[in-house]
Amino acid sequence: ELDGYSVVEGAYTTVYNHMGKNQLCTVVAFNKENETAAHNVAMQIAAMNPIAIDEDGVPESVKEQEINVAIEKTKAEQVQKAVEAALKKAGINPS
Structure with missing residues (x-):
């Protein structure tokens, strides 16, 4: 079919x-x-x-989901950098 x-x-x-x-x-x-x-x-x-052959063919729901994933990843990276900076400032090696 x-x-x-x-x-x-x-x-x-x-x-x-x-x-x-x-x-x-x-x-x-x-x-x-x-x-x-x-x-x-x-x-x-x-x-x-x-799911598509070009950007115009990508469903809006997929675009929104990918944006949300990118936002969450960015937040996690920012938290990690802040923790490392705080530890470094306190004289603690985060490695």
């Missing part, structure tokens, strides 16, 4: 059909021919299972 499809246009297109089973296939288009690069990109896309 076909899950979905899109029209792909380009000067050079190639298809990757994982293990020849027609269950996982990708098509990529390039503006010039480079068979090896095209095959490698098509295979990488299949392996990564991306």
